Amino acid sequence: MEEYYVCPECGSEDVEVIKERGREVTLRCNECGYVWMITLPKLREIPVIVSKHERSFREKAVLPEDEVIKVGDVIEIENDQVKVLSIELPGGKRVRKAKVAEIQTIWGESLTYPKVFGVSIYLPGGITQSFKVVVDREEEFVVGEVIEVGGYTFKVEMIKTEKKLMRSGKAKAENIVRLMGHAIKGRARRKLKIYEGYDSISAENQ
Template structure:
């Protein structure tokens, strides 16, 4: 959208109204001219969405506008229920952080109504103890944290998220697939206790 006076494409939106066709009141950031533009939006399209609910997943479709840009962590309304976008698969089968809706093949999401279920693996030098815990979706696992789980105390040494493996930093529970740790002596002070969260 170019300014009719100086043809600059740099503008500020002062007002926007309408749903299918948007009437915009714009102010040119170069010369200060105020002008109107009308944008006709394309019809919404059905985009495949896979919603994970712990070990199960449900396939569905969500209506989105092709010119919208979707990002990981965006919240979508699916028949009155909120789901969080965990990953976006585009038509080339690549996973990306953000994409125009027109390029999306599948949206991977999780229900906001349920806690996050995270796998915990503790390595006793080749013998692995594995459990699953349900925690608040925004709970943060941090590499280096000392954790109690039942009669076991361990230190987190890595975190596997939907996108990658972390050897430092933290990850929110809703993007965490598995937490890896090594056991510590029982008398060590711990940061938090996951015992009540074991599934």
């Protein structure tokens, strides 16, 4: 876990570690020459279950024991960033926030894996055609835009996010659960790729 230090005397970040003894670290500022000592927080290794849509992988995070983790936070693990979805305490109790010292397991979603969400297209006769699509997490979608998926063109009438159902406005793919709308005739603004499973994404990244 890489640490960054700032001189409390002059605010410089040009700081050198001159002595380490356990969690006691002596530092010197190369700008003003000030020397001081700090005590690093005690670290704890926490199991992290990382979701990449239908696949889950057991990883670990090393975090300060006194740090408070909340649902929605982003934590660093080796080679990935993970958005916290759930926090489990001993005994299986799920909470929205807790100190690292109290946590048994963190459940989260990989932020390096593309976003996968649902699309529901309403057809004549009460038929609904559903797909799962894969998009870049930073891509934005707007209520009212026209999109093509699986050969169907539809107008987005509602966007369901993790927190609400939107009938106007826009949302980032990162937060979207589902797009919904009626099939129409016309030219689509863009075409979305149907999700074909974890193995297809892994093959693309090789």
